[in-house]
Amino acid sequence: FVVLASILLLFGGREARAQAVSSSLAGTVLDKSGAAVPGAQITLTNVNTGTVLNTTTDNVGNYAFPSISVGTYRLSVSMKGFRTYELSQFKVEAAQRTTENVVLEVGELAQTVTVTAGGLTNLLQTGSNELGNLIEPQSVAQLPLNGRNFLQLGLISGATQTSGPTTKSSMATQYTGGGRSIITINVGGNENDFTSYLIDGMQTKSSRAGNSAVGLSLGAIDQFEVHYGFFLPDLGSDPGVVDIITKAGTNRFHGEAYEYLRNNKMDARNFFSATPPGPFHRNQFGGDIGGPIRKDKLFFFGNYEGLRQRRSAFQGAFAPTQAMFGGDFSALTTPIYDPATFDPATGTRQAFANNIIPPDRINTVAKNLLQYYLPGSSYTQRPINISGTPRTTVSYNQITARVDDNISDRNRLFADFIYYDSPSVTAGLFPLGGTSYPLNAEMAAVGWTSTLSSTKVNELRIGWFRNYVYALGEEKAGVQDQIGITGTADPNGVPRINLSEFAGFGTGLGRLGNIDESYQIHDSLSLLHGNHMIKLGGDLNYLRSIQESSNANARGSLAFSNTYTSQLAPNAAGQLAPVAGTGNSFADFLLGYPTTALTVSMPRTHYRWTNVQPYIQDSWKIRPGLTLNAGLGYFLTTPPNPVGRDKNYPHSFDFQTGHITYAALGQASPQVYATTYDNFAPRIGLAWEPGFIK
Secondary structure (H helix, E strand, O other), X not given: OOXXXXXXXXXXXXXXXXXXXXXXXXXXXXXOOOOEOOOOEEEEEEOOOXXXXXXXXXXXXXXXXXXXXXXXXXXXXXXXXXXXXXXXXXXXXXXOEEEOOEEEOEOOOOOEEEEEOOOOOEOOOOOOOOEEEEEOHHHHHHOOOHHHOHHHHHHHOOOEEOOOOOOOHHHOHHHHOOOOOOOOOEEOOOOHHHEEEEEOOEEOEOOOOOOEOOOOOHHHEEEEEEEEOOOOHHHOOOOEEEEEEEOOXXXXXXXXXXXXXXXXXXXXXXXXXXXXXXOEEEEEEEEEEEEEEEOOOEXXXXXXXXXXXXXXXXXXXXXXXXXXXXXXXXXOOOOOEEEEEEEOOOOEEEEOHHHEOOHHHOOHHXXXXXXXXXXXOOOOOOOOOEEEOOEEEEXXXXXXEEEEEEOOOOEEEEEEEEEEEOOEEEOOOOOOOOEEOOEEEEEEEEEEEEEEEOOEEEEEEEEEEEEEEEEEEXXXXXXXXXXXXXXXXXXXXOOEEEEOOEEEEOOOOOOEEEEEEEEEEEEEEEEEEOOEEEEEEEEEEEEEEEXXXXXXXXXXXXXXXXXXXXXXXXXXXXXXXXXOOOOOHHHHHHHOOOOEEEEEOOOOEEEEEEEEEEEEEEEEEEEXXXXXXXXXXXXXXXXXXXXXXXXXXXXEEEOOOOEEEEHHHOOOOOOOOOOOOOOEEEEEEEEEOOHHHO
16 A cells, blocks of 8 residues: 655646656665665566566665566575575566565575566555556457557546547547547546657657557557656656557567458448448458567567458438539529629519520539539429438558567667558548548657666667648549639649538548658666666657648639529618529529639648757655655757748738738748747655555
């Protein structure tokens, strides 16, 4: 039983970076009388890989292994004149700072006192203030997660949920489009983009949406932990951290293969649809394998998972009839007037004969656009006279590869690579009316842990992360030129056509999203000095981002009402206005008279910025059962800076004058914000284990 008290002070910066990936084990060796046993030999063995680490106790009986990998271990403590103590089959978890104090009994060195944890009991973190929830390998493998989305593991924690306030929700569509699963979790009631996502210590958070940008198979995950509340600065500045450790190979070959299948065989028909539900097929499959390349030295692990989902869902709309496509509105009781017959003397228009627009009056562009629209069955069949089951497709391929090398007793190396590609397309009811969501992410990392002495360990990690994500309307090269539309920023899609009385068609959405590249370096030095476990280090993260913004209407939009085919009459102000019950928006469309036309876009913009985070922290064992944890982090982020001619694109707003200001005119800075230099984050906490309740 441990009583924990903590104080957390955070000032400034919250940009997340690559952080702690290893764990630590420390303790004190005493004899039966409570006196320290200096010079005792401590041996820590990873039972899965055969890795052996050695150290000795200092003059006050303390020992420490400042940087060890997650896994199952055996601890041996020996000293002349005492029985050897052995603790076997205990687990070390992700980013865990565990304590194992040992009391040696007088006796022969050859005699051994063995305590077996059975691989189930984890050591207590009596010197830690951290809060969090760990999901262990057995739970990762056996929990029934719908869709095998690894972030659902985080929902087991009582401090998380799938939704919450976010400042970047508009960007999340690129990731969830087409029916992809959740991409972010809310930790401790904070904004979604205040959660940091680490895979083997490398940051994988998107720069714009603040989400986990890399998909990871459950088969590749060894441990999954959510940190919240108090933690030392080596875990970063965000108030919530999702920390994932991938699987590594061991001295035994192990693997799995699987496939999950869902379909629509038992689905009911939609109440509003006259046809059975469209096909739904979901195949999720994969496998993994790991094992030794050289026993006790070199190991490998590989994983693949794929998804192929095809789903058709009912969609209904109200569209003009086939006769109306040809200009025949005779079935309507609403009269259609010819705007070319306007008489300035009377302020009126003449109706088309028999409510039929002559073929030679139908606009060529409108005629070309009709091939991307579909007619409804009857004008009197409301609210739906056309329906279908357009198909939405979601696919992905995930690959994880990892190699671990025990170079020597003092040096360990790992390297991993993750690839994730997930194209998704949501089809529309009408041709070229859908949306595609391409998504691709890659991550590579190398980590080197070096034991410099029995009291000093250095840990270096270098990594690269790339994220490509967009949303854009269905494409057809040069389609606007074929239709006869010019002047938009993206000619490769049908523009959005809005009709006041009917369903619209086409989509104005151009390419909207970003490509991120992140280059990360993390280095830390852990030192054991008396009762102090000191760690100092720093992170450097250089980011390049190519952003496509303001392109939600890059292909243009045309809006049609009944303005030009209505009869005119003076309104209350004495001005001519359309008469109610006359005209038709589709007739305005056929004649080529839009009420409004709009296209908005922004060129691709290149940004660069750098994050720097030095820190120092100390866990000071004031006395047995009482530990002071303190740390100081500093966060410096340079402002995202446009490159080259892109410096002309940013613009701002002057709240004093109410005018938009432009960097190209020298009225605003191209930098998004100014650099701040006061982002210090001190943290202090006490962990107390009362002796009377042991």
